[in-house]
Amino acid sequence: MDSSNVSLADFLNIPSVDIMGRAQKFYQFATDLKSVGPKQFKRVALEGSGPVRKVVDSYTGEIREMIYLSSNDYLNLTRHPKVVKAGMEALQKYGTGAGSVPLLGGTLDIHVELEKRVARFLRCEDAIIFPSGFASNVGALMALMQEEDVVITDMLVHASVIDGCKNTNIKYFKHNDVKYLENVLKRVKGRYRTKLIVVDGVYSMDGDIAPLNKIIEIAKYYGAYVMLDEAHATGVIGKNGRGTPEHFNMEGKVDIISGTFSKSLGGEGGFIASNKELVELLNFYSRTYMFSAAITPQAAASTIAAIDVVENEPEHRKKLWENIRYFRKGLQSLKFYLGHSEAAIFPIIIGDELRVGEMCRKLHERNIYVNPVLYPAVPKKLSRIRISMMSSLSKEHLDCTLNSLEDVGRDLGIIGHRRKFIKIS
């Protein structure tokens, strides 16, 4: 197989080939690819989150110290002493696991405390904790939305939203295009029982922010509800880190907020925050909640401490934003194409998958850890390098990264020739 002409998209579904046959074909492709090309997926780090980490070089097996621009631990709370201490105390007090699903013996006082803490932080009536952000979206949407209903969602919304819509109708609107959304709302008028608009606060592969104020206004006019996924916004966006509703002065106006503890809150697990009635419904109808063990006591305790830090130590967010502004300026002066990125995520959009791989490899050789993002995570012609910012990265780290990006970008002819590679219709 010539792996240079084949991509992940070709293995999504192979007509008349069963699962084992498909797995064999993909295995051959992945093995070929690793022998000749990029080995950037699943690189193994030998230490936890931080601006520089020891990483096993997937090409040579040696250990590299790399500037790490691939973590969503935006505020570095995974290492914050208060967050670590709270987790260790919970481990000692409760042991390692919750032991059961929440409704049947797995609920600890610390889970209830976390639910209340999330609700209070986001100015909602109540909240429910899920095993992950993915499970929150899938569980809530599958519980709420049925055959008679419709989800109207941004075309770049997270995969978990799309997976949660298997039992309902789904319509897409052009990314962040409110006029387009309005046209969809006009088209579906009178045809469905519930209309639910679902958007991400910050888009995970683009780093841009949903125009939430306009979306809420239009939803109100057309009698639709709004669900907002705050995975990349919590802790980062808004004066006090309370996310996109705070940023737009719209707190209390979003019907359903989903999110994760795995990014700026530094742990794992996810949540839905809403009014008390809807949360109660999810307690008994969300399958990803009911049939999955409650999150570990350590994760719950660390997350409570992380929310405390977000609320009481604004210096981490301040430093993060200094880094974001500094790095964006640097990338812009190099004339990389960044789309409309505004938050802690920087897409360097290149378009050509092979070039993305080459660029990542060259950066890897210079000890810069960034990720290639290819189809199906993004459309093929918008293949990119994704960089995420952290508050603990220093100016020296950022300058070193910018210098490497400049050198590698020039080597590959990406800087100054970007139009040749990116074709955006």
Ligand SMILES: Cc1ncc(COP(=O)(O)O)c(C=O)c1O
């Ligand atoms: C927008 C968005 N929603 C949800 C999730 C899922 O979160 P988790 O990793 O907690 O499952 C992610 C994770 O990448 C995400 O980017």
